[in-house]
Amino acid sequence: MGIxxxxxxxxxxxxxxxxxxxxxxxxxxARAAPGARCVIGRRRGWRVFLxxxxxxxxxxxxxxxxxxxxxxxxxxxxxxxACALTDADVGDLLIGTEVLLGGYPDGQTASDRVLRCSPDLxxxxxxxxxxAGLVARSGRLVTVxxxxxxxxxxxxxxASAGAIGLDMESVAICEVAIEQGVPVVVARTVSDLVxxxxxxxxxxxxxxxxxxxxxxxxxxxxxxxSGLNRLRVQAGVSAERLTRFFGPFLDELG
Numbered sequence: 226m227g228i229x230x231x232x233x234x235x236x237x238x239x240x241x242x243x244x245x246x247x248x249x250x251x252x253x254x255a256r257a258a259p260g261a262r263c264v265i266g267r268r269r270g271w272r273v274f275l276x277x278x279x280x281x282x283x284x285x286x287x288x289x290x291x292x293x294x295x296x297x298x299x300x301x302x303x304x305x306x307a308c309a310l311t312d313a314d315v316g317d318l319l320i321g322t323e324v325l326l327g328g329y330p331d332g333q334t335a336s337d338r339v340l341r342c343s344p345d346l347x348x349x350x351x352x353x354x355x356x357a358g359l360v361a362r363s364g365r366l367v368t369v370x371x372x373x374x375x376x377x378x379x380x381x382x383x384a385s386a387g388a389i390g391l392d393m394e395s396v397a398i399c400e401v402a403i404e405q406g407v408p409v410v411v412a413r414t415v416s417d418l419v420x421x422x423x424x425x426x427x428x429x430x431x432x433x434x435x436x437x438x439x440x441x442x443x444x445x446x447x448x449x450x451s452g453l454n455r456l457r458v459q460a461g462v463s464a465e466r467l468t469r470f471f472g473p474f475l476d477e478l479g
Contacts, residue, residue, distance in 0.1 A: 230270065230271075230272050231270065231271055231272070231299045231300075232271070232272045232273075232274065232296065232297065232298050232299055233271050233272075233273050233274070233298060233299060233300050233301070233302060233475070233478075234274050234276065234289075234292055234293070234296065234298040234300075234301045234302070234402075234407075235273060235274065235275045235276065235301070235302045235304055236276050236278050236285060236288065236289060236292075236301070236302070236303055236304070236394065236398045237275065237276070237277060237278065237303075237304050237305040238277070238278055238279060238280045238281075238284075238285070238305050238392075238393065238394050239277065239279075239280065239305070240262070240277055241306075241460060241464060242277075242304065242305035242306055242464070242467065243262065243264065243275050243276075243277045243305075244464070245463075245464035245465070245467040245468045245471075246275055246304060246305075246467060246468070246471050247264050247266060247275055248468045249268060249468050249471040249472035249475070250264075250266030250267065250268050250273055250275075250472075251266050251267050251268065252264060252265070252266040253265050253266055253267065254266075258276065258288075258291070258292065258295075260287060260288055260291060261276050261277055261278060261279070261288040261291070261292075262276070262277040263275065263276050263277075263292075268472060268475040268476070268479075269475050269476045269478075269479030270479045271475050271478065271479060273475070274292070274296060274298070276288055276289075276292055278394060278398075280393055280394070281370070281393050281394065282326075282368060282370060282393065282394065282396060282397045283397075284394075285393075285394035285397040285398055286397035286398075286400070286401060289301075289397060289398050289401040289402070290401055293401060293402075293405050293407075298402075298405075298407050299407070299408075300343070300346060300407060300408045300409065300410075300478075301398065301399075301401075301402040301407050301408070301409040301410075302346075302409070302410055302411075302412060303321070303324075303392075303394060303395040303398040303399060303409065303410070303411040303412075303413070304411075304412050304413055304467065304471070305392070305394075305413055305414075305467070306392075306413055306414060306415075306416035306460065306463050306464075306467075307319050307366070307390040307391060307392045307413035307414070307415060307416065308373065308379060308390060308391045308392070308415070308416070308417045308418070308419070309389070309390050309415045309417070309418050309419050310367070310379060310380075310382065310383035310386075310388050310389055310390050310391055310419050311362065311364075311383070311389045311390070311419065312419075313360075313362060313389075313390075313415050313418065313419075314360065314415065314418075315415050315416065315417075315418065315459045315462050315463060316359075316360075316414055316415060316462045316463055316465070316466040317359070317360045317361065317362060317414065317415045317466075318350070318354045318359050318360065318361040318362070318412060318413070318414055318415075318466065318470055319361075319362055319363075319364075319366060319389055319390040319411075319412075319413050319414070319415060320347050320350045320351055320354070320361055320362065320363040320364075320410070320411065320412050321342050321347070321363075321364075321365070321366040321390075321395060321399075321410065321411030321412070321413075322341070322342055322344070322347055322363055322364055322365060323339055323340060323341050323342055323365050323366075324339070324340050324342065324365070324366045324367065324368055324395045324396050324399050324411060325338055325339045325340070325365065325367055325368070325386060325388075325396065326338045326367070326368055326370075326396045327367040327368070327369060327382055327385065327386045327388075327391075338396065338400075340396065340399040340400060340403060341403075342399065342409055342410045342411055343408035343409060343410055345408070346408055346409070346410035346478075347363055347410050349410075349474065349477045349478055350410055350412045350470075350474055350477075351363060352477055353470060353473040353474040353476070353477045354470055354473075354474075356473050356477070357469045357470055357473045358469075359466055359469065359470055362389050362390075363389075364388065364389035364390075365386065365387055365388045365389065366388055366389065366390050366391065366392065366395055366411055366413075367382060367386040367388040367390075367391045368391065368392055368393060368394065368395050368396035368397070369382065369391050369392075369393060370393070371393075372393070372423070373391065374422065374423040374425075375422055375423075376419065376420045376421060376422050379391070379419045379420075380419060380420075383419060390413065390415070392411075392413060395411045395413075398411075399411065412470065412474065413467075414463040414464075414466045414467045414470070415463060416456070416459050416460050416463040417456065417459060422452075423452070423456070424451075424452025424453050424455075424456070425452070425453070
């Protein structure tokens with residue numbers, strides 16, 4: 226009897242993040258899963274399912290639930306980009322030891338929704354990062370319901386949540402994995418910094434009805450273009466580091 230192949234579900238919000246992760250794999254198939262794009266590949270004895278969830282808690286939760294309903298996973302990973310809430314550089318790796326929901330206008334956090342990540346997976350991520358020559362930080366991450374565009378908002382969430390970084394999906398991904406009894410970890414590279422204002426209100430682009438206003442905002446504020454180019458460069462660095470990390474991480478697990 227052959228050894229049963231182990232399977233990992235990896236969840237990332239956007240195609241840029243998914244493409245960075247897939248470059249670490251031997252890709253076998255790309256298909257449209259219900260409500261999501263899915264890329265299937267292999268690395269060091271792992272069969273890897275990469276899901277593009279879309280941005281935000283509800284989108285990630287829906288894709289995760291459908292993924293776990295249709296597939297059995299030995300472990301799950303929330304990955305992609307994140308905003309640093311501590312002293313860090315673009316491209317550094319943030320490893321979640323726990324995640325919680327926060328970032329509401331009054332600064333509150335939902336402490337009853339603190340979700341613990343697998344210590345073994347977090348340790349494996351840290352070892353893989355060191356082996357790849359990456360700077361890694363481990364600690365609490367916070368998931369927020371909207372894009373934080375101003376540095377003062379980021380600092381408020383950092384203070385209230387005691388977190389090293391933030392994203393918009395990890396609470397949902399971790400919650401579904403834990404419900405299913407599957408170990409989960411968050412491993413994301415820094416794409417923007419705690420003291421950095423974003424050049425436009427990206428929340429406008431999360432709703433189809435806001436796209437026109439978002440485009441008009443860019444057109445009427447020429448200074449935004451230099452900021453957008455800065456973010457493009459930073460996203461490129463973050464993507465390269467994510468690729469550099471993900472392969473060794475799977476190798477470490479193997």
